[in-house]
Amino acid sequence: MRNLPAAAQFADRFHQSDAVIDAARSLASEFHCAPLGATSTHVLSMLTRLARPASAIDVGTGTGVSAVTILSAMPPGGVLTTIDTDPQRQAVVPELFDVAGISRHRARMITGQSQNVLSRLAEKSYDLVFLDTDPVNHLEIFPMALSKLRAGGVIVVNNAMAAGAVANPADRSATTSATRRMLTYVSEVPNTERVLLPVDAGLLALIRAD
Numbered sequence: 001m002r003n004l005p006a007a008a009q010f011a012d013r014f015h016q017s018d019a020v021i022d023a024a025r026s027l028a029s030e031f032h033c034a035p036l037g038a039t040s041t042h043v044l045s046m047l048t049r050l051a052r053p054a055s056a057i058d059v060g061t062g063t064g065v066s067a068v069t070i071l072s073a074m075p076p077g078g079v080l081t082t083i084d085t086d087p088q089r090q091a092v093v094p095e096l097f098d099v100a101g102i103s104r105h106r107a108r109m110i111t112g113q114s115q116n117v118l119s120r121l122a123e124k125s126y127d128l129v130f131l132d133t134d135p136v137n138h139l140e141i142f143p144m145a146l147s148k149l150r151a152g153g154v155i156v157v158n159n160a161m162a163a164g165a166v167a168n169p170a171d172r173s174a175t176t177s178a179t180r181r182m183l184t185y186v187s188e189v190p191n192t193e194r195v196l197l198p199v200d201a202g203l204l205a206l207i208r209a210d
């Protein structure tokens with residue numbers, strides 16, 4: 001089990017499990033990538049249900065924990081654009097859609113660098129963007145993601161607190177420093193409402209008002 005405080009471990013056990021999400025987590029260990037934490041997964045699901053996005057972007061799809069979560073919580077006609085650098089990881093995700101009863105036609109899966117793919121997507125055309133990439137790149141990617149949102153759209157960022165390291169002034173690692181710079185940038189974005197949640201590695205949610 002991850003090295004979490006007792007309260008966080010209790011919260012993880014509290015949530016109802018999902019067989020497809022559990023399968024995606026198992027695949028993540030095989031591909032040596034870190035899946036979205038259990039509590040963060042449920043928060044993402046709730047935010048998606050509240051936002052009711054017609055179109056969404058999943059940046060850093062991995063083995064599909066976030067993609068299955070978002071598509072399961074979107075309205076039936078909702079379409080998700082997924083982005084990941086690893087085609088082998090992405091190749092396993094459609095099979096999870098099948099098991100979850102999600103039509104593959106609802107997902108547009110793109111392999112490539114996040115920045116390159118985002119630059120080609122239409123601006124102000126999406127209702128939800130989920131970012132789960134290397135925190136070192138968050139500051140570069142966040143403004144691009146923000147530009148894709150319609151008014152009232154939501155951005156959710158995983159690993160937004162570097163697993164709590166941002167609270168330690170002595171930690172000046174590249175990841176922690178980059179995360180602090182991203183949070184400073186977000187705190188200065190006008191016409192937005194935001195919340196930073198100390199769950200799992202940290203979850204940031206922001207609503208664009210204009």
